[in-house]
Amino acid sequence: VFSGKVKAANVLASAPSDRNLGAFKELGCKTTHCNSEVLQHCTVVFLATKPSLYRGLPRHQAVPAPPAVPRDHVIVSVAAGVTLQILEELLPAGTKVLRVMPNLPCVVQEGAVVFARGSCAGEQEAALLKSLLSSCGLCEETPESYIDIHTGLSGSGVAYVYLFAEALADGAVKMGMPSALANRIAAQTLLGAAKMILDTGEHPAKLRTDVCTPGGTTIHALHELEKGALRATVMNAVEAATVRARELGKR
Ligand SMILES: NC(=O)c1ccc[n+]([C@@H]2O[C@H](COP(=O)([O-])OP(=O)(O)OC[C@H]3O[C@@H](n4cnc5c(N)ncnc54)[C@H](OP(=O)(O)O)[C@@H]3O)[C@@H](O)[C@H]2O)c1
Incomplete structure (x- = not known):
């Protein structure tokens, strides 16, 4: 409509x-x-x-x-x-x-x-x-078997992204930016980054590497994210939601 x-x-x-x-x-x-x-x-x-x-x-x-x-x-x-x-x-x-x-x-x-x-x-x-x-x-x-994975990736995934957006903005608030502005910029950052993945067709790892100047700000920040095991945690989250969707489907 x-x-x-x-x-x-x-x-x-x-x-x-x-x-x-x-x-x-x-x-x-x-x-x-x-x-x-x-x-x-x-x-x-x-x-x-x-x-x-x-x-x-x-x-x-x-x-x-x-x-x-x-x-x-x-x-x-x-x-x-x-x-x-x-x-x-x-x-x-x-x-x-x-x-x-x-x-x-x-x-x-x-x-x-x-x-x-x-x-x-x-x-x-x-x-x-x-x-x-x-x-x-x-x-x-x-295939139908992907539907529960889609729930883990995207249905529930929306909530993981909101959590990340909140954390991103909170970091900026900690460093002195007003919350409303930080939230808008965090959302636009996610939107722009997502659009670049879709428009360029590049693997996210390639786009991430392109942003990393040797010895620059981004690689220092990425090191902190690796110390917090961001990637393993997010993979675990997708797995947990998919397994739960499968369990609920069997009831
Ligand atoms: N919300 C999401 O993001 C999402 C995502 C994926 C899948 N789903 C699926 O979407 C479905 C709806 O979820 P929802 O959150 O939109 O629920 P909802 O707002 O409660 O909508 C369900 C609708 O079904 C109507 N209904 C109840 N019994 C009926 C009957 N016998 N004949 C015809 N209509 C009947 C209800 O009428 P009344 O208004 O009169 O109560 C209500 O309008 C669920 O199966 C859910 O698993 C939702």
């Missing part, structure tokens, strides 16, 4: 209450409290209810989709930990289903999204989803 790829008037959102539907209404989307109405009027259906709603249901009685999912429909689930196997067991045989894992910056169209397709979803459905989700940021099709 934000990118203009889909007209707001062509979006129909359903939920039991108006709690979240207000935001859709403000964008000009249509809303309903009846899930079947969505299936009647829309061929691409996103399931974005809490993962607990999918568990413990009899087969072929997925919430919110009722059993009669027409063959030409594409069902997309964003529910964390709900596998393609669970989705295919809940939906009628032959349903084209895809599983998506977004991250928070999708709300500012700079997200990192991965998706995997179910056994009945083909190239066409994957291309359609990629085209729609590219409006939310980077969008890549991956």
